[in-house]
Amino acid sequence: MPRKRKTSRSSSPRKRKGSTRRSRGALNGARRERRSALITGASSGIGLELARKFAAEGYDLIVTADNGKKLRDAARQIRTEHPDTGITLVVADLAEPDGARALHRQVKAARLNPDVLVNNAGAGVWGDFPKTDLEDELDIIQLNTASVVAITKLFVPAMIKRRSGKILFTASVASLAPTPLLTVYGATKAFVYSFSQALGDELDGTGVTVTALLPGATDTNFFKRAGAEHTQTAQGDLADPERVAHDAYDTLMKGHDHVITPTSERLMAVVSRFMPDRMVAHQNRIE
Numbered sequence: 001m002p003r004k005r006k007t008s009r010s011s012s013p014r015k016r017k018g019s020t021r022r023s024r025g026a027l028n029g030a031r032r033e034r035r036s037a038l039i040t041g042a043s044s045g046i047g048l049e050l051a052r053k054f055a056a057e058g059y060d061l062i063v064t065a066d067n068g069k070k071l072r073d074a075a076r077q078i079r080t081e082h083p084d085t086g087i088t089l090v091v092a093d094l095a096e097p098d099g100a101r102a103l104h105r106q107v108k109a110a111r112l113n114p115d116v117l118v119n120n121a122g123a124g125v126w127g128d129f130p131k132t133d134l135e136d137e138l139d140i141i142q143l144n145t146a147s148v149v150a151i152t153k154l155f156v157p158a159m160i161k162r163r164s165g166k167i168l169f170t171a172s173v174a175s176l177a178p179t180p181l182l183t184v185y186g187a188t189k190a191f192v193y194s195f196s197q198a199l200g201d202e203l204d205g206t207g208v209t210v211t212a213l214l215p216g217a218t219d220t221n222f223f224k225r226a227g228a229e230h231t232q233t234a235q236g237d238l239a240d241p242e243r244v245a246h247d248a249y250d251t252l253m254k255g256h257d258h259v260i261t262p263t264s265e266r267l268m269a270v271v272s273r274f275m276p277d278r279m280v281a282h283q284n285r286i287e
Contacts, residue, residue: 034086038062038107038114040094040151041121043070045220046170046213049245050118052078057249060086062112064103065121066093088112094121095143100150107155113162116252117155119148119192120170124185126228126286137184144188149195156208163207168252169196171212173265177272178281182226186284193258200257212258213248215239216265233286 037054041047042063051063055078065071068091075087088110092103107114123140125132152167159165172186175193179186193212200210217223218241223234239262251259272283 034058034060035115036060036062036086036112037116037118038064038112038155039118039120040064040103041170043067043074045222046215046218046241046244046248047118047120048074048077049241050120050168050248052081052242053245053249054116055082055085055087059116060088062088062090062107062114064090064092064094066091066095066099094147094151095123095139097142097146099142100147100154103151104154113158114155115159115164116166116168117152117159118168118170119151120168121147122170122185122189124182124222124226124228126181126223126226126231128181129183132184140184141188144185145191145195148192152199156203159208160203160206165208166252166255167196167199167208167210168248169193169210169212170248171196171214171258173214173216173260174284175212175214177284178277180281180285181231182228182286185226197257209252209255211248211252211256213244213251214258214260214265215244215248216260216262218244228286231286 035058037051037059039047039051039054039061042051042061043065047065051061051074055061061078063071063075065074068089071089071091075089078085079087090103090106092106093099094103122144125136125140148169156165156167159167169192171193172189174182174186175189177186193214196210196212203210217233217236217238219238220241223229223231228234244261247259247261
């Protein structure tokens with residue numbers, strides 16, 4: 001029987017081949033002149049709330065996930081709320097090595113040039129590292145890091161050429177400290193945060209700004225998909241994904257380099273800098 005995965009994904013059933021679908025509104029010539037945002041992992045959670053926020057602010061959307069049905073459901077919700085929003089759907093599995101290139105090919109084939117890139121898709125798997133599944137964790141590394149680098153590499157040159165663009169990376173408060181039992185996830189998010197800050201410095205003066213979003217534990221399906229829904233963290237006081245998305249959007253528009261949200265997480269982030277790493281790691285165990 002096929003092995004049941006515990007990986008937390010932007011959506012679950014895997015699609016090996018990509019496909020592009022454009023909503024009725026997106027074909028309108030006037031809409032092609034509107035600003036557009038490409039958002040990965042947009043079928044649920046923070047990604048969906050970011051898509052809703054960008055639509056509310058007048059952006060057309062290019063949304064992607066690996067589950068076509070969930071992506072279409074998300075698009076219907078957004079279209080109901082914002083009928084004038086042009087929405088292009090791209091089904092692509094970013095846990096596959098060619099996923100980022102497949103996404104880029106489809107976006108370029110549709111002659112779309114996003115003004116904003118939101119690298120949001122991510123995954124986690126909970127458990128003792130010696131016992132967790134290697135293939136799941138290699139998928140997480142591909143999705144959370146390699147595909148993030150590839151997507152950014154493929155889309156940022158056009159932004160630099162236009163001397164205009166914004167890039168948002170969904171990192172995590174786990175970027176700032178070790179996170180036992182979500183060990184690989186935390187390490188990948190530390191990579192994302194470091195990558196975003198270095199890239200932001202490189203792009204200074206190009207007209208392209210880079211922002212990292214560092215949310216605390218948020219009320220999404222992440223913990224369930226990671227097999228961690230029973231943990232105290234998952235059962236605790238979780239952040240509202242809509243609030244997280246609004247904070248991310250506001251910070252991105254201001255051109256700031258990062259935001260920690262909700263505000264209650266900011267004090268802990270400061271305090272942890274003055275504690276020994278092993279003590280911080282023990283404190284951050286997801287049990």
